[in-house]
Amino acid sequence: xxxxxxxxxxxxxxxxxxxxxxxxxxxxxxxxxxxxxxxxxxxxxxxxxxxxxxxxxxxxxxxxxxxxxxxxxxxx
Amino acid sequence: xxxxxxxxxxxxxxxxxxxxxxxxxxxxxxxxxxxxxxxxxxxxxxxxxxxxxxxxxxxxxxxxxxxxxxxxxxxxxxxxxxxxxxxxxxxxxxxxxxxxxxxxxxxxxxxxxxxxxxxxxxxxxxxxxxxxxxxxxxxxxxxxxxxxxxxxxxxxxxxxxxxxxxxxxxxxxxxxxxxxxxxxxxxxxxxxxxxxxxxxxxxxxxxxxxxxxxxxxxxxxxxxxxxxxxxxxxxxxxxxxxxxxxxxxxxxxxxxxxxxxxxxxxxxxxxxxxxxxxxxxxxxxxxxxxxxxxxxxxxxxxxxxxxxxxxxxxxxxxxxxxxxxxxxxxxxxxxxxxxxxxxxxxxxxxxxxxxxxxxxxxxxxxxxxxxxxxxxxxxxxxxxxxxxxxxxxxxxxxxxxxxxxxxxxxxxxxxxxxxxxxxxxxxxxxxxxxxxxxxxxxxxxxxxxxxxxxxxxxxxxxxxxxxxxxxxxxxxxxxxxxxxxxxxxxxxxxxxxxxxxxxxxxxxxxxxxxxxxxxxxxxxxxxxxxxxxxxxxxxxxxxxxxxxxxxxxxxxxxxxxxxxxxxxxxxxxxxxxxxxxxxxxxxxxxxxxxxxxxxxxxxxxxxxxxxxxxxxx
Numbered sequence: 001x002x003x004x005x006x007x008x009x010x011x012x013x014x015x016x017x018x019x020x021x022x023x024x025x026x027x028x029x030x031x032x033x034x035x036x037x038x039x040x041x042x043x044x045x046x047x048x049x050x051x052x053x054x055x056x057x058x059x060x061x062x063x064x065x066x067x068x069x070x071x072x073x074x075x076x
Numbered sequence: 077x078x079x080x081x082x083x084x085x086x087x088x089x090x091x092x093x094x095x096x097x098x099x100x101x102x103x104x105x106x107x108x109x110x111x112x113x114x115x116x117x118x119x120x121x122x123x124x125x126x127x128x129x130x131x132x133x134x135x136x137x138x139x140x141x142x143x144x145x146x147x148x149x150x151x152x153x154x155x156x157x158x159x160x161x162x163x164x165x166x167x168x169x170x171x172x173x174x175x176x177x178x179x180x181x182x183x184x185x186x187x188x189x190x191x192x193x194x195x196x197x198x199x200x201x202x203x204x205x206x207x208x209x210x211x212x213x214x215x216x217x218x219x220x221x222x223x224x225x226x227x228x229x230x231x232x233x234x235x236x237x238x239x240x241x242x243x244x245x246x247x248x249x250x251x252x253x254x255x256x257x258x259x260x261x262x263x264x265x266x267x268x269x270x271x272x273x274x275x276x277x278x279x280x281x282x283x284x285x286x287x288x289x290x291x292x293x294x295x296x297x298x299x300x301x302x303x304x305x306x307x308x309x310x311x312x313x314x315x316x317x318x319x320x321x322x323x324x325x326x327x328x329x330x331x332x333x334x335x336x337x338x339x340x341x342x343x344x345x346x347x348x349x350x351x352x353x354x355x356x357x358x359x360x361x362x363x364x365x366x367x368x369x370x371x372x373x374x375x376x377x378x379x380x381x382x383x384x385x386x387x388x389x390x391x392x393x394x395x396x397x398x399x400x401x402x403x404x405x406x407x408x409x410x411x412x413x414x415x416x417x418x419x420x421x422x423x424x425x426x427x428x429x430x431x432x433x434x435x436x437x438x439x440x441x442x443x444x445x446x447x448x449x450x451x452x453x454x455x456x457x458x459x460x461x462x463x464x465x466x467x468x469x470x471x472x473x474x475x476x477x478x479x480x481x482x483x484x485x486x487x488x489x490x491x492x493x494x495x496x497x498x499x500x501x502x503x504x505x506x507x508x509x510x511x512x513x514x515x516x517x518x519x520x521x522x523x524x525x526x527x528x529x530x531x532x533x534x535x536x537x538x539x540x541x542x543x544x545x546x547x548x549x550x551x552x553x554x555x556x557x558x559x560x561x562x563x564x565x566x567x568x569x570x571x572x573x574x575x576x577x578x579x580x581x582x583x584x585x586x587x588x589x590x591x592x593x594x595x596x597x598x599x600x601x602x603x604x605x606x607x608x609x610x611x612x613x614x615x616x617x618x619x620x621x622x623x624x625x626x627x628x629x630x631x632x633x634x635x636x637x638x639x640x641x642x643x644x645x646x647x648x649x650x651x652x653x654x655x656x657x658x659x660x661x662x663x664x665x666x667x668x669x670x671x672x673x674x675x676x677x678x679x680x681x682x683x684x685x686x687x688x689x690x691x692x693x
Contacts, residue, residue, distance in 0.1 A: 021297060042430075045338045067534060
């Protein structure tokens with residue numbers, strides 16, 4: 001399952017990140033990596049981005065839905 | 077003199093530190109990547125002179141937008157002596173990866189742990205001494221906004237050391253070693269293998285070969301291998317020096333429950349901006365009356381001193397230029413810049429990007445682009461520069477075409493004076509609303525032609541901070557100064573030139589050239605000439621309109637009907653970017669985009685002002 005499938009408030013571990021190398025690099029540089037624990041904080045309406053908090057380092061990143069669908073997670 | 081480079085990830089408080097040590101006006105921001113300019117300052121300390129260079133914030137040394145590229149290019153091509161790495165201590169687990177990347181440069185380095193108060197609030201304990209031992213460089217705790225640790229930080233410059241060596245996993249390290257010599261340095265070798273830099277021709281084949289080896293071993297692209305290596309190394313360090321594995325509640329998370337709420341979040345967004353613009357409208361007109369009226373009566377007195385009508389004309393237009401500048405800066409520009417800087421520094425603008433991402437997608441952009449658009453309400457020039465934070469070239473060009481349609485403070489004075497003053501507040505508000513809708517329509521039309529999908533929003537949402545007044549004022553001073561020294565003289569000169577033209581009766585033939593256009597819009601042909609000067613600077617339009625029609629601004633209502641004012645304001649708002657915007661467009665985007673922009677804005681201006689003309693009301 002991907003980040004998209006997680007309900008707000010749930011936690012999961014990042015298993016894999018797909019997508020264009022540019023997007024992957026940006027996400028990783030902002031501190032979201034395989035193995036990190038994340039919590040879905042907010043989902044913007046009408047298919048807007050998702051705000052996740054990385055529990056492993058405290059950073060918060062907003063990710064567009066398309067990209068969020070390429071982040072594979074396993075719920076905790 | 078020693079050259080010191082300030083490097084850090086966006087939002088680490090780098091520019092706060094810089095303005096603390098330099099006292100120089102520098103633009104800082106809590107929105108990732110707004111510092112695109114390189115600022116410098118001289119600092120004298122302990123008998124040594126340092127030239128401190130503030131480089132744009134970057135998440136890594138593998139650039140993904142122009143601001144980040146500036147930093148890498150500087151590191152590679154310019155001489156320097158000391159690297160000062162500033163990090164947000166509350167994000168130490170992530171930020172250490174960047175520190176390790178900088179350590180690969182093998183240059184004397186100092187690490188400044190900024191925002192220690194924030195880290196404390198998050199209950200993160202950092203063993204500063206141990207971190208310094210492990211890295212082999214001075215590490216200084218600091219709260220830059222409050223000036224804590226600044227002295228120690230500057231003092232530590234003389235103790236900068238080349239950091240310890242942090243080898244990658246054995247087989248990765250061995251591959252770096254293989255080309256290290258030919259590459260010239262370990263740093264370059266890693267950059268070539270990562271794919272961040274194209275290798276020189278004589279190394280290309282070997283780099284490719286090693287990259288293929290790495291991929292077949294790990295099954296992931298080279299840049300991910302190196303990122304994972306640094307991640308692993310920094311986790312090992314973090315475990316030794318921090319006493320907490322999980323984060324406490326981030327301050328401001330409760331605020332976000334309201335501000336990012338799927339319904340109330342948007343309501344708050346609208347409320348915040350609507351109440352701000354309403355405030356500017358009312359307060360601005362009060363300030364304008366207080367400042368502009370005395371200046372106008374002074375003009376009257378001055379004009380009375382000169383006998384010849386020619387001199388009278390020149391003096392009066394000179395004073396009009398000065399008055400016009402005051403009428404823009406004090407009531408409109410200062411509040412707007414102050415307000416936007418406040419939201420930016422506080423961390424709200426990234427939330428705005430999050431909330432508006434969906435809407436921005438409708439015009440083929442993503443949420444991050446909202447920031448240059450908002451800046452556009454202040455002045456088009458910084459807004460166009462601000463597009464550098466957008467990663468995608470296609471998105472940047474769309475923004476460059478749309479931003480000139482956003483009414484800047486100069487055009488705001490026209491809108492408020494003509495539509496607001498003569499027709500009422502609600503008409504002015506409706507005008508802004510209609511403007512947004514037109515920008516949306518034009519944007520979705522452009523994105524139909526530029527079909528490639530827009531890049532996805534990926535943006536850091538930093539925790540809220542209370543902005544320091546010092547930085548807000550510095551930022552304000554910086555932008556107002558640019559207006560005063562760059563724009564105001566042109567405004568005054570333009571006004572004087574028009575005075576000449578008027579006194580010499582040349583305006584008749586200029587107006588006659590533009591009279592077909594004026595006829596089509598059923599405007600007095602005398603207004604034609606104002607469009608020429610509106611091109612020089614938009615803020616000239618109003619003064620010119622009053623000059624051309626021969627009445628004071630407040631009495632324009634006796635010559636123009638309400639509808640004519642609306643038609644004229646619509647045309648002026650959309651018709652062409654001003655001269656300084658065009659020069660920035662050429663510099664940033666090239667001739668082709670600029671010509672497109674001019675053609676587009678002329679057609680949009682004509683179309684919509686004509687529509688207003690034939691509208692029955």
